[in-house]
Structure formats: structure tokens, C-alpha cells
Amino acid sequence: MEDMLFYDRMQFAFTITFHYLFPQLTMGLSLIIVYFKGKYLVTKVEKYNDAAKFWMKIFALNFAMGVVTGIPMEFQFGTNWAKFSELTGGIIGQTLAMEGMFSFFLESSFLGLFLFGEKLLGHKLHFVTGFLVFLGSWASGFLIIATHSWMQHPVGYEILENGKFVLNNFSALFSNPWLVPSYLHNQLASVITASFVVAGIGAFYLLNKKHSEFGKLFVKTGVVFGLISSVLVAFPTGDWTAKNVVKYQPVTFAAMEGIFETEEGGSEIVLIGQPNMLEKKLDNKVAVPNILSFLTYQKFDAEIKGLNEFDEKDYPTNVPGLYYAYHIMVGLGTIFIGLMFIANIQLYRKKLYKTKWVLWSLLFLLPFPYIANTTGWYTSELGRQPWLVYNLLRTADGASPTVSAGNTLFTLLGFIGLYLLLGLLFLMLVGKIINKGPQFVKH
Numbered sequence: 001m002e003d004m005l006f007y008d009r010m011q012f013a014f015t016i017t018f019h020y021l022f023p024q025l026t027m028g029l030s031l032i033i034v035y036f037k038g039k040y041l042v043t044k045v046e047k048y049n050d051a052a053k054f055w056m057k058i059f060a061l062n063f064a065m066g067v068v069t070g071i072p073m074e075f076q077f078g079t080n081w082a083k084f085s086e087l088t089g090g091i092i093g094q095t096l097a098m099e100g101m102f103s104f105f106l107e108s109s110f111l112g113l114f115l116f117g118e119k120l121l122g123h124k125l126h127f128v129t130g131f132l133v134f135l136g137s138w139a140s141g142f143l144i145i146a147t148h149s150w151m152q153h154p155v156g157y158e159i160l161e162n163g164k165f166v167l168n169n170f171s172a173l174f175s176n177p178w179l180v181p182s183y184l185h186n187q188l189a190s191v192i193t194a195s196f197v198v199a200g201i202g203a204f205y206l207l208n209k210k211h212s213e214f215g216k217l218f219v220k221t222g223v224v225f226g227l228i229s230s231v232l233v234a235f236p237t238g239d240w241t242a243k244n245v246v247k248y249q250p251v252t253f254a255a256m257e258g259i260f261e262t263e264e265g266g267s268e269i270v271l272i273g274q275p276n277m278l279e280k281k282l283d284n285k286v287a288v289p290n291i292l293s294f295l296t297y298q299k300f301d302a303e304i305k306g307l308n309e310f311d312e313k314d315y316p317t318n319v320p321g322l323y324y325a326y327h328i329m330v331g332l333g334t335i336f337i338g339l340m341f342i343a344n345i346q347l348y349r350k351k352l353y354k355t356k357w358v359l360w361s362l363l364f365l366l367p368f369p370y371i372a373n374t375t376g377w378y379t380s381e382l383g384r385q386p387w388l389v390y391n392l393l394r395t396a397d398g399a400s401p402t403v404s405a406g407n408t409l410f411t412l413l414g415f416i417g418l419y420l421l422l423g424l425l426f427l428m429l430v431g432k433i434i435n436k437g438p439q440f441v442k443h
Contacts, residue, residue: 007408008080008399013381014412015073017374018419022066024373027141027187028194029059030134032225037127046440049123051217052130054438055198056114058430059133063111065426069419080408084388084398090166091157092147095173099143107136138187145183146173151389152380153178153248165389178248181240182380188233189376192336193369195226199343200366201434203359211437216353219362223347227340234333239295245383246296249390251310252383255319256326257292258282262306266290266299270327275320280307317385317395325378332372339365 033052040048074096077085085092110132118126150157156172157165167173199222205215245253254260258270260280269292273285293302307315316322339361346352353359384390388398 003405004403004408005396005399007405007412008403009395011080011408011412011415012073012076015069015076015415015419017377018423019066019069019073020373020377021370022062022069023137023141024190024193024370025197026059026062026066027137028190028192028229029055029062029197030130030137031191032194032198032221033059034127034130034134035221035225037123037130041123041127047213047217047438050438050440051214053118054214054433056111056130057433060111060115061426061429061433063107065422067108068422072415080400080403081388081398082400082402084393087163087393087398088165088389090164091150091173094167094170095143095147095150099140099147103136103140103143105136107133107140110136141187141190142183145186146176146179148380149176149178149182152182152384153244154389154392159392165392178244181237181244185233185237185241186376188229188237189369189373191225191229192233193373195222195229195340196336196362196366196369198222199226199362203362204434205437206353207356207359207363214438219343219352219359220347222362223340223343223352226336227344230333230336230340234337238333243296246304249383250305251307251314252316252322254305254307254310255316255322256379256383257304258285258323259292259304259306261308262303264303266293266301267296267304268292269295275323277319314386316383318382322379322382325375325382329372329375329379332368332375335365336369336372 033055036048036052036055040046040052110129113121113129114126114133117129121129150173153176154165155176156167156169158168159165198218202215202218202220202222205211206219242253245256257267258273258275259267260282266289268287268289270282270285270287273282273287276283290300293304294300296302296304307319339358343352343358343362346355346358386395387393388395
């Protein structure tokens, strides 16, 4: 049973990790594309329109990959997690169906019009199609996170005699206190990914001395969007999200921060340390006294509960994994703020395009928002364990009892092989688009 559960979790973790590499770019990039197209409508400068069309090609490839890799996850609800689907389908089925019927079709329909309908529609309607693609992608994120938020903090439900969960308050799904901060935090994180991709490709063009006009535009746009989003992802949205964890999942917060013992007189914030689960402590830690209490409660002497206050059976299943995922996310987020701040200073001083170390940094850091987003989601998911629905349904009780560990391992290996090929194909196609570069269209 333990092997079966392990492989079920591994398969879903692998497929969703690979899948989310694509939506995290499309959601943020759709906003930047709308900005480029809107800028063209205002200024009539052709390079903005050409930039919008260039990035929409990359958006379309990411969107296609997101669709292809997203469908198998839906099937896993019926194969590996049939008991979870049976018990909670009356609730999570609502938001997942809305995401497919409304958001996905809105996004996909108007994506086709944006890609192929500019001459037919004219520039104003072309902008509207771009805006509707943006609206569809962000609505999709909202409905998925509404589902996720219910699993983290279930509201508006009742449990029938047969154990099934049903909604008794539909509006509670969308007024869930977990939803808004999680959604804003996630969407701003996707803007960070898009900003680094746009700035990184711009830096690539400038360092290679080709497509320099677009290189400058991309770097400028990327660092401005990047600074705004990287600051907002930390505060207020990251702070708000963390305070929700403190309030509703205090054992998760203790594990995230590496607090094994409740500290009197205020909790320190740990910068570096390694969880030692045998001795229930952090090894080799570097910490700043009382800061965590202040950040959490605005009081230096506020008490934060340690893991010692909770039953071990309710600990997150993988405390070290949760701790490291959280600290990687926060550490990378801090680096993003620092680099984007320096880049904006150089932009203000009109020296950014010739400051090679900043351009190289933007190019080098291009993959790291993907890592930060992934570890952010790992923080959320590992933090909820050992529950599928927090405090109501344990993960072990949601797995399919009839699917063997061998079947799941076999299909997991198949997914790994297939996704490796898909990933290589995707990189080749995106590489061709980037190498060709944006095209000036003369009128």
C-alpha cells in the first residue's frame, strides 16, 4: 500500500511539475503581450506590434504544450485518485468543469484570432482578442486555484452519510479566505517568469548584437515588469499567504520555517540550516533573533508554535523537503528583487544596454523563476500533506485501491520518456523562433 501511494504521488508530482512549466509563462506573458499591443495602439510605433506578434508565437507553443501535458492529469483523478474523485467530485468538479468550459475555450478561441486575424479584424479588435486571451488565461488560473484553495482550507461543504463531500454554499468557494492571496501570489509569480524570459531573450539579442532594437525593448519591458512583480510577490501577497498558513495550518508554518521548539520571547528567522529529524533541530543554522515574530505578528516577542506543540502524525510528511522548497523559493525571490532593482537603476541612468554583467545576469537567471515557481508549489503541496483535503481526508484514503504500484510505475516511466521527447521538441521550436527573431513589418 505504501509503495502504491508513493508511486501515485510521484506520478502526479512529475506530470504536474512538467505541466506547470508552460502555464506559468503563458499567464504572465499574456499580460506583457497586451501591454505591447496596447502600446502600439497609443503610439503607432510598429515595433510594439511586431513584439506582440513575436511573443504570441512563443505563447501559442507554450499553450499547446500546456494542453497536451494538462489532459493526463485530469485522467489521473479517475485512475490513481479515484477515491478522492468519488468523495470530493461534487465540489472540485464544479471549479474544474468551469475552468474547462469557460476559461480554456475563451483562451483557445481568441488565441487563434490573435494569431491569424489581424488583417481581418483591424488593430483595435486585434487588441481585444489579445486581451481576451489574457482574461481567459488568468480566469483559468483563478478557477484552478479556487479548487486548490478548497483543498487547503475547505469551506461551504457538508459530508453525507456515505462520506461524500457536497457543496452547501456555492459562493463560499469564491469567498474562501485562502483564495485571493494565493491567486495574486501565483499570478505575480507567473509575471516574474515572463519578465525574466522577455528580459533574458532581450539580453541575448544585445549580447549577440542582433535584433538590437527589439533587444532593448525586451530588456526594458522585462526589467520594469520584473521589478514590480518581484516586489509585489514578496509583499503584500507573499506576506498575506504566509499569514494564512500561520492561521489555518500552524504545523505547516512551523515546518516551513524549521521551528522545532516553541521559543519564548519571540521566534528567530532562519537564513540557513539543515533539518535534523532525528534530534528535532536545525543543524548549522544561521538565524536573526525575533524577526520571524515581527514579520508574522508585527511584535518582536510574539510566540510562534513549534513542531513540538503538535502530534507527530499530523506533521507534514516530508518536513526537510518542505523546509528546503520554501527557503529556495524565498531565497530566489530575494535575488530577483535585487537584480531587477539594479537593472532599473541602470535603465534610469541610461546605461543598462551597455552594462554587460547585468545583461549576462538576466540571461543566466532566465531558468530560475521556473525553479522558484516550482518550489513555491512544492511548499504548498508538501505543506498540506498528509492531507488531500486539509484535516478532513488523508492522502492515503484518496488513492485508488485497485491500481497496483507496478502499473503506476510503468506509466510513470512512460510519461518521463514521452515528456522528455516533447520537451526537446518544444525547445527546438522555441529556439527557432528566438533565432529568427521578431520581424519588422513595413507598411
